[in-house]
Amino acid sequence: MFFAMPQPESYLSDANDELMRCYRVVRDDPEALIDDLGNHVYSRAHYNDVRALDPVRLTDIERASRLVFLNRTCFNGLWRVNRRGQFNTPMGRYTNPTLVPAAEIRAASRALQDCHLATADFQSAVADCQSEDLVYFDPPYVPAGGYADFDRYHAECFSLSDHERLATVAASLAERGCHVLLSNSDTPLVRRLYAGWHITPIAMPRSINCLGSRRGSVAELLISSVTPADE
């Protein structure tokens, strides 16, 4: 959402420190990142070596480069970690993946120039929001049913109680006069948590699914504290 309509002086945060560190390198040192990405090759041996690296022992540039490389070559771009926080998604099958997306990195860097970037839990991230601020939450989705395990982006899961806490935080922001937008799966739980909000069902293309048959479009909800313009 941010990169589709960048706003100066935005505040972007995520609990995934690896992701936020990468954003910082993209913002502050895009050319060094582009240079380092040139060291990667698309092969199983290299993928396994890079995946096994301990990010804490790398420089910020190498760490960001590792994340971009893994994101572009892993199975369906899925960021998944084990209980010890180690990235464990297998390699994906691609034909000539672009390992050095230089134009995208430079464009993202320009968009991020004035932005504040933080590794934070969503609740502390919005603690200082003021009336009229626009707050967009893009949380790990409530599984639409069956086997779905997309909430392990970092070592701790985003549990049912996190979804309830998010709904409480979102409601208190709306009461404070903030404009709040969220997206989530079209599930009974989400409809219950945001009963009384403006809810717009949308069909989203999705490629992240372990079962090819379940890729395609999935039902999502765009949830808003204010009346959408076309309502």
Ligand SMILES: C[S@@+](CC[C@H](N)C(=O)[O-])C[C@H]1O[C@@H](n2cnc3c(N)ncnc32)[C@H](O)[C@@H]1O
């Ligand atoms: C659907 S993804 C959104 C990714 C992000 N919008 C992006 O495109 O870079 C959900 C994100 O929620 C983050 N997350 C999980 N638990 C969180 C928490 N308690 N506070 C803040 N972010 C959290 C995950 O790390 C993951 O990046």
